[in-house]
Amino acid sequence: MGDKKKKKSKSKRNPNADHILASRYVHEWFLGGAPGPPLSHDSDEFLPPLPRYKAAERIVFEFHSHSKHSDGFLSPTALVERAHRNGVKVLALTDHDTMAGVSEAVQAGHKFGIKIIPGVEISAIFSSREGSGAEESVHVLAYYGSCGPARYEELERVLSHIRDGRYDRAKNMLLKLRNLKMPIKWENVVKIAGSGVAPGRVHVARAMIEAGYVENLKQAFSRYLYNDGPAYAKGSEPSAEVVVQLICHTGGVAVLAHPWALKDPVSVIKSLKTAGLHAVEVYRSDGKMDEFSDLASIHDLVKIGGSDFHGRGGHDESDLGSVNLSVQTVFQFLKLARPIWCNAATEILLSFAADPSDMNLEHLTRFRKLKIQSGIPTDNNNKDVLSMCLTLWLTSEERETAEIEAIRLKLSDTQCC
Numbered sequence: 509m510g511d512k513k514k515k516k517s518k519s520k521r522n523p524n525a526d527h528i529l530a531s532r533y534v535h536e537w538f539l540g541g542a543p544g545p546p547l548s549h550d551s552d553e554f555l556p557p558l559p560r561y562k563a564a565e566r567i568v569f570e571f572h573s574h575s576k577h578s579d580g581f582l583s584p585t586a587l588v589e590r591a592h593r594n595g596v597k598v599l600a601l602t603d604h605d606t607m608a609g610v611s612e613a614v615q616a617g618h619k620f621g622i623k624i625i626p627g628v629e630i631s632a633i634f635s636s637r638e639g640s641g642a643e644e645s646v647h648v649l650a651y652y653g654s655c656g657p658a659r660y661e662e663l664e665r666v667l668s669h670i671r672d673g674r675y676d677r678a679k680n681m682l683l684k685l686r687n688l689k690m691p692i693k694w695e696n697v698v699k700i701a702g703s704g705v706a707p708g709r710v711h712v713a714r715a716m717i718e719a720g721y722v723e724n725l726k727q728a729f730s731r732y733l734y735n736d737g738p739a740y741a742k743g744s745e746p747s748a749e750v751v752v753q754l755i756c757h758t759g760g761v762a763v764l765a766h767p768w769a770l771k772d773p774v775s776v777i778k779s780l781k782t783a784g785l786h787a788v789e790v791y792r793s794d795g796k797m798d799e800f801s802d803l804a805s806i807h808d809l810v811k812i813g814g815s816d817f818h819g820r821g822g823h824d825e826s827d828l829g830s831v832n833l834s835v836q837t838v839f840q841f842l843k844l845a846r847p848i849w850c851n852a853a854t855e856i857l858l859s860f861a862a863d864p865s866d867m868n869l870e871h872l873t874r875f876r877k878l879k880i881q882s883g884i885p886t887d888n889n890n891k892d893v894l895s896m897c898l899t900l901w902l903t904s905e906e907r908e909t910a911e912i913e914a915i916r917l918k919l920s921d922t923q924c925c
């Protein structure tokens with residue numbers, strides 16, 4: 509009883525305790541995996557005294573953004589530069605169905621002191637099980653640690669299948685438009701999408717405007733390209749449940765994007781939670797969406813949000829860093845994500861230790877080139893690679909696990925002398 513009383517009065521004396529702990533956790537993660545200025549002169553084994561965090565600058569997170577590698581308008585470098593101007597310190601690049609922009613973003617992030625969360629927004633289809641047979645498009649965000657996805661090939665196989673499906677889908681839409689006496693050249697759509705970018709409905713709509721068939725995007729969609737419309741064609745997206753399972757399987761955090769755009773968010777969230785969904789977007793630049801926040805609470809899902817910035821340039825577009833996320837919100841996300849990312853990093857490093865080949869080395873340097881003395885991996889280089897990855901990917905505390913120690917030993921064992 510006495511103990512309880514003591515605890516109560518202690519928490520009353522320090523109403524900011526939760527805030528300070530959350531802030532400390534976020535700062536530790538932010539600084540832990542990247543070479544940056546230390547918070548204090550203390551050894552990094554010990555955290556600085558609490559009062560320092562009261563004055564600490566808030567770390568602005570942006571969890572949802574697009575570059576030219578999908579339907580955004582800015583290059584990853586220009587996107588990072590803009591994020592920097594807006595005061596963003598952590599930026600997730602979440603292009604549609606591709607991670608092709610991540611390594612450029614990481615490079616630019618290094619220059620501007622921004623930590624990049626490698627992400628991707630995966631297109632999927634949700635089919636209602638209620639017997640209605642209704643289908644709808646669902647976007648699932650995947651967030652990975654600095655090491656990127658474990659089992660990258662499995663993720664990339666699915667993403668490239670979706671991207672290929674987009675080409676077929678765009679071609680089918682052009683076929684339908686031709687039958688509607690609105691021929692459009694394939695080259696025009698490809699040119700609008702940009703080199704190597706899988707075309708989407710927006711790109712077809714822009715080609716329709718250029719050809720003079722419609723006046724604006726809205727008209728293109730409301731007359732021809734809407735779901736099941738006269739020029740609509742289906743893509744070849746996997747089911748949303750499969751996508752969530754794939755994200756979990758590859759060491760990512762699975763988050764349902766913009767649930768307010770769904771016809772049946774209740775069924776989608778319920779079904780995806782069963783598949784392993786971790787979180788839901790509920791925050792926007794205009795505040796918290798109570799309806800979806802309540803749904804997330806019911807299903808014990810973490811709540812986050814991002815601007816979904818594309819760089820279109822309109823006044824109605826939410827800018828990078830415009831979604832106000834409290835330190836508690838970011839803390840809840842990181843508390844969930846860090847063990848998942850840590851396991852993925854361990855898995856990637858274990859497979860490198862078992863086979864330190866060039867191919868496995870590529871898995872370590874996918875998003876960030878490491879400074880290796882010579883191009884040929886040697887035993888010493890392998891140990892350097894390991895220590896560089898550990899410094900870049902994990903905090904000092906995360907580096908001290910039995911698995912990581914086993915990886916260190918394994919790489920030492922392979923030394924010839």
Ligand SMILES: [Zn+2]
Pocket residue numbers: 629647765766
């Ligand atoms: Zn989306």
Ligand SMILES: [Zn+2]
Pocket residue numbers: 572573574602629765816
């Ligand atoms: Zn998006």
